[in-house]
Amino acid sequence: MEPGSGPRRVTIVDVAAHARVSTTAVSKVMRNAYGVSPAMRERVTAAIAELGYRPRAAARGMRGRTYTIGVLLPDIRNPFFPDIVDGITGHLHDSEYQVMIGTGGRGPGDGAGDAESELRVVDAMVDRGMDGMVLVAPAAGQKRLDEVAGGVPVVVIGRHMRSARHDTVVDDDARGAALVVDHLTGLGHRRIAHIDQREPDRGRAETMPNAVRTRGYRDAMRAHGLEAEIDVVSTGYTEDGGYRGAKWLLERTIRPTAIFAGADIVAMGVLTAVAEAGLRVPHDISVAGYDNTSFAALGPIGLTSVDQAGRQIGADAARLLVQRMADTGRASTFITTSPNLVVRRTTATPPA
């Protein structure tokens, strides 16, 4: 029991006394460690059950592990991240590890990827002795990530960079963006605009998923001979970012016939702006997203989107993390997953 009153919490000493064995024995049984006779194990197990003993993770953490895995999410509102979390917790469900989620302490309206806030959360997780961490699209630089990964097993999701210190799971974002552009040009679109997330740091630009999607968009446009039509608005991967970006685009004298939003959550804002402008989707303008979140599939939405199998990505990350926690020095793994385009009802031939 912490500061509260109540009865003192059962400790390993109580269990040892109750079972008339040493605390070492209890500790070993708890950890399924080597060197306990079946008889001893049984007595200890019984005592544990009888007293309702649960070890304190903090105390364990002082010497061994805390059995806690930290997951850093850039933004809890983006419906794509729960998919990843599901994959992680699903993989860890039968293990002794507990997942704790941390997000930047940002209010709504602020852009995702607040680097300072993220730094605090990562530090906080390290300070709390997490046995391992999954960092989803972290904004930190390579150097900082390597630093963190040097101290605790880390798997990074979404950053396009290899590191010897941590494992990486990433979607082929350039390919995903190309899928969208190919699809839209195939329908006859030429003026295809893209809304992405502003990337303040030039250094890490090449490795952030948003930046790679934008690059994929540019390259694909060029490949279709549409270099002159390239049109990127940078706001943020939030609903509001999509709303503001679309407002901006719709005010153009020659407005785009299609908007490719860098994330489904962005597309949501786009749809709102489009509706407010009195335009109909896809009759007047086509809209596509990225992530294929559950909201994209909603009846009244039916958003064309790029599927990147968040659950699978999360599960892969968890698997790699477990391996790395077991063998800290192992060589790092780099997994790339392939995106798929899911065509729904927000994309069609452009207005005549």
Add this chain to the structure above:
Amino acid sequence: MEPGSGPRRVTIVDVAAHARVSTTAVSKVMRNAYGVSPAMRERVTAAIAELGYRPRAAARGMRGRTYTIGVLLPDIRNPFFPDIVDGITGHLHDSEYQVMIGTGGRGPGDGAGDAESELRVVDAMVDRGMDGMVLVAPAAGQKRLDEVAGGVPVVVIGRHMRSARHDTVVDDDARGAALVVDHLTGLGHRRIAHIDQREPDRGRAETMPNAVRTRGYRDAMRAHGLEAEIDVVSTGYTEDGGYRGAKWLLERTIRPTAIFAGADIVAMGVLTAVAEAGLRVPHDISVAGYDNTSFAALGPIGLTSVDQAGRQIGADAARLLVQRMADTGRASTFITTSPNLVVRRTTATPPA
């Protein structure tokens, strides 16, 4: 540094040696405790900065606090919960506390409110020495909650029950449900169905938000002389729950003219099912939700919903928690917030 190699982590001993003071002094400075001269404070502060010292939360937790607050969410997919989390983190932003979020390890498709999984998470938080916890719509029984709250400061959000051990912040769910029914009957609806979350435990039924909304719906229907039209389908507060519930309702020989979903996330599933059935909203059928999440306001959705100010609720909870952590023995507070109906475009007069 945990298991990893790398340089040993800076400890309080290093700082003390570097500043040529005792570890006690460093500890006091870290905690802004009473009894340090300005000169001493300055030297210690300098040493801390120079060495980049950050205390290990686990070690602090052995004697004092961990500076960590646990937030239990029943479901990370429901877009209402980020509002609450924003309120909590917003209030705690400038404090020394860090927020860690835990959710049941459920895969998609399972209903929310998995009691066993929730139990594990709450235990895990207690075991990890959380200084305080905010439990959002926990499924646990009164007894269990009091037990937990006896050991660590707790604020419960969403349960309709007073407890001497923990504070409570709750929306007037019965009133919210009545607002919807009043609105729909005012439009001329009589066959108003409700989709709620199955409540397996009779004991706690009266106190769960879903159950109270259902009761509010029933009472309001009766008040309008529509007792015979009461029609409740129990699935879960998930998108899939809404989808299945609506499928079921739409198969009725005499189908309802309006569906009141117990949560926005449920309404999302309803909208999908309605669209699949080839029906138009609100022309053929009206739909209303609860929570007024950001998705309700989306252009293509425009869902009529009950606003319960999640951000405010979260902020209130955080405020109460901070007070309780400062004074464990204080009398408990019970806050009820008043819901508001936000009418959008999914509700209209019933078909002739």
Add this chain to the structure above:
DNA sequence: TTGAAAGCGCTAACAC
């Protein structure tokens, strides 16, 4: 005001 020393609950060496 300052610091020495005793733990917090657990795990890891090391004896037996």
Add this chain to the structure above:
DNA sequence: GTGTTAGCGCTTTCAA
């Protein structure tokens, strides 16, 4: 196979 003994990095009495 079992128990004894040191700590892990902090906070907290309690003397000085």
